[in-house]
Amino acid sequence: MSTVLVTGASRYLGARVARELCDASGVDRVIGLDGVEPRHPLGGAEFVRSDLRNPLLGRILARADVDVVLHLSLTEPRTSRERTATKEHNVIGTMQLLAAAQARAGVRRVVLKSTASVYGSSAKDPSHFTEDDEARGGRRGGYARDALDVEGYLRSAARRRPGLAACVLRPAHVVGPHVSSAMTDYLRSSFAPVPLGFDARLQVLHADDAVGALVAATTSDVTGTINVAAPGVVGLRRAVRLAGGTPVPVVVSTGRLLSGLARRVHLWEMPDEAIDHLMWGRALDTTRMRHDLGFHPLHTTREALADLGAAAPASPAHATLAAAAAAADGLAARLDPALVGTGAHAVRGHDGAEAGPRP
Amino acid sequence: MSHDPTGRDDGRDHADDARAQVARLVGLLVAVLRWSAREAGVPETQIEAEVASTLAYARRAVTGESAVDEFGFDPDFTEHVYLPILRPLYRRWFRTQVHGAENLPRDGGALVVANHSGTIAIDSVMTQVAVHEHTPDHRFLRLLGADLVFATPFLGQVARRAGTTLASRGDAHRLLEAGELVGVWPEGFKGVGKPFSERYRLQRFGRGGFVAAALRTGSPVVPCSIVGAEESYPMIADLAPVAQALGLPYFPLTPTFPHLGLLGLVPLPTRWIIDFGEPLDTTGLGPDDADDPLVVFDLTDRVREHIQTRLHRLLSERGHPFT
Numbered sequence: 001m002s003t004v005l006v007t008g009a010s011r012y013l014g015a016r017v018a019r020e021l022c023d024a025s026g027v028d029r030v031i032g033l034d035g036v037e038p039r040h041p042l043g044g045a046e047f048v049r050s051d052l053r054n055p056l057l058g059r060i061l062a063r064a065d066v067d068v069v070l071h072l073s074l075t076e077p078r079t080s081r082e083r084t085a086t087k088e089h090n091v092i093g094t095m096q097l098l099a100a101a102q103a104r105a106g107v108r109r110v111v112l113k114s115t116a117s118v119y120g121s122s123a124k125d126p127s128h129f130t131e132d133d134e135a136r137g138g139r140r141g142g143y144a145r146d147a148l149d150v151e152g153y154l155r156s157a158a159r160r161r162p163g164l165a166a167c168v169l170r171p172a173h174v175v176g177p178h179v180s181s182a183m184t185d186y187l188r189s190s191f192a193p194v195p196l197g198f199d200a201r202l203q204v205l206h207a208d209d210a211v212g213a214l215v216a217a218t219t220s221d222v223t224g225t226i227n228v229a230a231p232g233v234v235g236l237r238r239a240v241r242l243a244g245g246t247p248v249p250v251v252v253s254t255g256r257l258l259s260g261l262a263r264r265v266h267l268w269e270m271p272d273e274a275i276d277h278l279m280w281g282r283a284l285d286t287t288r289m290r291h292d293l294g295f296h297p298l299h300t301t302r303e304a305l306a307d308l309g310a311a312a313p314a315s316p317a318h319a320t321l322a323a324a325a326a327a328a329d330g331l332a333a334r335l336d337p338a339l340v341g342t343g344a345h346a347v348r349g350h351d352g353a354e355a356g357p358r359p
Numbered sequence: 360m361s362h363d364p365t366g367r368d369d370g371r372d373h374a375d376d377a378r379a380q381v382a383r384l385v386g387l388l389v390a391v392l393r394w395s396a397r398e399a400g401v402p403e404t405q406i407e408a409e410v411a412s413t414l415a416y417a418r419r420a421v422t423g424e425s426a427v428d429e430f431g432f433d434p435d436f437t438e439h440v441y442l443p444i445l446r447p448l449y450r451r452w453f454r455t456q457v458h459g460a461e462n463l464p465r466d467g468g469a470l471v472v473a474n475h476s477g478t479i480a481i482d483s484v485m486t487q488v489a490v491h492e493h494t495p496d497h498r499f500l501r502l503l504g505a506d507l508v509f510a511t512p513f514l515g516q517v518a519r520r521a522g523t524t525l526a527s528r529g530d531a532h533r534l535l536e537a538g539e540l541v542g543v544w545p546e547g548f549k550g551v552g553k554p555f556s557e558r559y560r561l562q563r564f565g566r567g568g569f570v571a572a573a574l575r576t577g578s579p580v581v582p583c584s585i586v587g588a589e590e591s592y593p594m595i596a597d598l599a600p601v602a603q604a605l606g607l608p609y610f611p612l613t614p615t616f617p618h619l620g621l622l623g624l625v626p627l628p629t630r631w632i633i634d635f636g637e638p639l640d641t642t643g644l645g646p647d648d649a650d651d652p653l654v655v656f657d658l659t660d661r662v663r664e665h666i667q668t669r670l671h672r673l674l675s676e677r678g679h680p681f682t
Contacts, residue, residue: 123510126529127430133529137506197512199519201431233429252512280509283429302426 001028004218005066006045007052007097008073009033012178015040016211017072017218024219031064034073052093058100061107068109069101070218074150076115076143078182080271083142090146098157102164109165111217112154116170116227116284117144121200121277128285131170131225138280141273151225158223165223169213172229172284175243175304176207177311182274187243187308193278194236196249200281201233206304209297216295226293227284230301236278242302244309252279413439430501430534431519437499441521442491449488452628453587459635460493468535468578470569471500471542471635472662474561474670475550477588478611481626483544486583487521489633490540500542501534503527503569507608531572542583543569545659552597552609558589559670567652567659574649574658579638582662584669587631590680592616629680632673636665 004021008014009032018032022044030045032038038047048060052073060066071094077086094112101107119129120138140148151168158166173183183204186192205213205228213228240247250258252275259270289295299307396406416439427433449455463469471490476482483502490500502518503526509515524530526543534541544550549562573580594611602610616623639661648654 122506123508123515124506125525126527127524127533128529130529195512197516199431199516201427201429201519233427233431235427235431 002026002067003029003031003065004068004070005031005033005061005064006070006072007033008071008075009042009045009047010036010038010040011072012040012180013174013207013210013214014072015042016207017070017214018045019043020211020215021045021070021218024215026219029064031060031066033060052089052097057097058103061100061104065106066104067106068111068218069097069107070214071097071110071112072214074113074115074143074147076182087142087146090143091149094150095153098153102157102161105163108163109167109218109221110154110157111167111169111214112150113214114147114151114168114170114225115144116172116229116282117141117273117277118148118151118170119282119284120144120273121280121282123280125280125282128283129227130285131227131288138276139273141271144273165221167217167223168225169217170225170227170284171210171213172203172205172227172282174207174210175204175308176210177307179207184243184308186270187240187245187305189245191248192240192245193250193255194240194247195252195255195275195279198236198252198279200236200278201283202236202239202281202301203229203233203283204239204301204304205230206297206299206307209299209304212298213289213293213295216293220293222292224288224292226288227286228289228293228295228297229284229286230297230299230304231286232301233281233283234301234305236281239301239305242305242309244311409443413443416440427520430522430524430530432499432501432522432524433520434499434522437521438491438497441517442488445484445488448626449485449492452626453485453591453631455485455489455587455631455633457489457493457633457635459637460489462581462635462637463490463494463498463540464579465495466538468538468576469540469581469638470531470535470573470578471540471581471583472569472666473542473544473583473585474559474666475544475546476553476558476585477626478551478592478594478613479624480544480551481591482585482588483542485588485631486542486585486633490542494540498540501539503531503541503543505547528568528572531569532575535572535576535578541578545569548608552594552611554597555589555593555595558593559586559674561663561667561670564659564663567655570655570658570662571649574641574644574655575646577646580641580658580662581638582636582665582669584634584636584666584673585631586634586670586673586677587629587680590629591626591631593627627681630677630682632677634669634673636669639665 004027006014006018006021009018014032014034015038018030019042021027021030032042032045032047033050035049035051037049050056050060074090075086077083098110101110118135118140119133120135120140122137124137126133154166154168158164174181175184175187209230234242237247256272256275259275392406392410393403396403416435419435473482473486487500487502491497499522502523504518504523505526508518508523509525524534531541531543545565546562547565553562570580592611592613594613596612598610598612602608613623639658641658644654
């Protein structure tokens with residue numbers, strides 16, 4: 001039986017993971033840690049309010065006899081003004097957490113939630129990134145750089161301290177009706193700028209599956225780096241529509257210019273690496289997730305996005321699209337009655353890659 | 360129809376009106392289409408079927424029923440928009456002949472290796488049409504393209520949807536493993552960007568990564584020789600400074616481009632031959648040999664030699680490029 005410490009427990013994902021871990025076999029005690037009061041119910045988990053940089057952290061680990069640390073509190077700054085504070089938390093905070101964990105002989109496993117943004121996005125990208133790949137031509141934002149630094153610290157801590165197992169998860173963008181991130185806000189916005197002439201391949205991870213993967217990684221013995229993403233990819237435009245937003249094509253250079261101006265007046269922020277992501281997207285190789293971690297997401301990318309959209313009110317653009325579909329139908333019917341209203345023939349040789357494996 | 364004071368029926372009247380107008384417009388469009396088909400001398404029914412299937416696709420695209428695979432390939436789009444647009448160019452403009460289509464496997468992975476030429480990479484696109492037309496199950500040829508393709512607006516978007524992915528060992532391996540028919544033009548820009556005086560002379564064949572991917576997945580290698588593309592865009596000179604300024608690998612000067620502007624982009628109507636050779640004999644070679652540079656170089660040379668020899672024979676068979 002083990003005791004698990006969950007950092008970032010006051011946030012949606014952290015709270016859900018803490019709750020689920022209480023019911024997981026092999027776990028008898030869950031302690032949530034965060035610098036702010038919990039905003040979501042923690043179930044059977046205990047809560048300790050403390051910053052990662054608090055020197056008392058070591059004593060908390062000792063007193064509760066923690067043997068697994070689940071580090072979920074890496075934060076993506078929403079505006080560039082928050083950057084310094086989040087970097088302080090992400091990098092310095094994690095260093096302190098790892099130092100404390102390394103000093104406690106009882107801690108045998110650390111699981112870190114990193115991010116797939118470490119791969120960047122560019123025209124030079126392979127179709128799928130494996131865990132051994134590095135960013136090709138894509139630039140990394142501050143958050144992705146923090147995540148890479150922190151991954152490195154964890155690996156070296158595991159090297160230094162025998163008996164300390166390290167596992168790093170690199171999830172795709174987490175989406176869900178209750179998740180609020182720059183990405184979900186973007187996808188749901190009534191006018192989402194999409195780069196003209198590009199249609200990025202987007203791959204996401206449903207919040208339910210993010211919780212599932214984190215619980216699986218906490219209770220298993222697997223080590224090393226593991227990509228986590230839902231099966232299938234969806235084009236950016238389709239993704240925005242599925243999520244309930246309306247895509248508005250924008251010339252990229254103009255978009256960058258506008259975003260730069262908006263950033264300067266603190267109106268709205270879209271960092272360069274986020275624009276890159278909207279141009280080329282990214283897909284992950286999830287072989288290790290399925291084989292080593294033994295985790296199979298319940299939602300495909302398409303389903304995860306549709307779930308996000310189900311929670312949002314329908315936009316006027318959808319009515320226009322429905323009308324356009326009806327007009328296309330009418331014309332097709334006049335030409336070839338066999339095709340009426342079918343959205344017609346299933347396409348040869350296409351078995352709907354997005355159907356994906358379901359357990 | 361009775362009018363009640365709530366004005367609800369009034370609204371319905373407007374909707375009926377709008378519907379009637381749309382119907383009239385649709386009728387007009389159909390008439391125009393039939394007329395242009397008659398004028399062009401193409402059977403009305405054939406055109407109608409094509410347009411109807413494209414429209415049915417448009418509907419699916421709008422309602423979100425069509426989907427892309429993990430590489431961004433949209434078979435629905437490829438079959439109903441991309442290939443129908445290219446087919447007239449393939450059939451009527453280039454009058455393409457296909458030899459040896461029986462060398463393409465009916466199913467399972469295979470690597471088609473071809474010579475690159477013609478200033479813009481239209482030869483790979485025409486090979487996609489040829490493969491779709493000449494395989495019994497209308498297979499799609501998945502191309503491996505340079506990163507410049509994906510960096511270019513619209514071009515990259517269409518290429519991805521039509522099945523192109525990055526020319527890299529990982530992508531080639533992944534596609535072959537999934538049993539796809541993969542097309543590679545290993546000369547890359549060296550092939551398309553060579554001057555007309557060097558036509559049909561094969562350039563260096565990359566680093567042989569494509570051969571390694573085929574060996575590793577146990578896929579047959581089908582050599583493909585293309586004749587006709589060289590003369591469709593004869594490159595007289597390369598304006599290197601312009602290319603450098605625009606960040607392109609070369610900037611072509613052809614008899615029609617750039618001084619005729621966009622019109623100069625129309626290829627000359629050469630007659631094309633696309634020839635698929637017998638798969639290379641790789642008996643005795645296994646996945647382990649993919650890591651042996653000597654084996655890989657040797658196999659790469661054999662493919663190259665085969666295509667070069669075949670090109671010479673096809674050229675003498677073809678005679679004049681424009682007849």
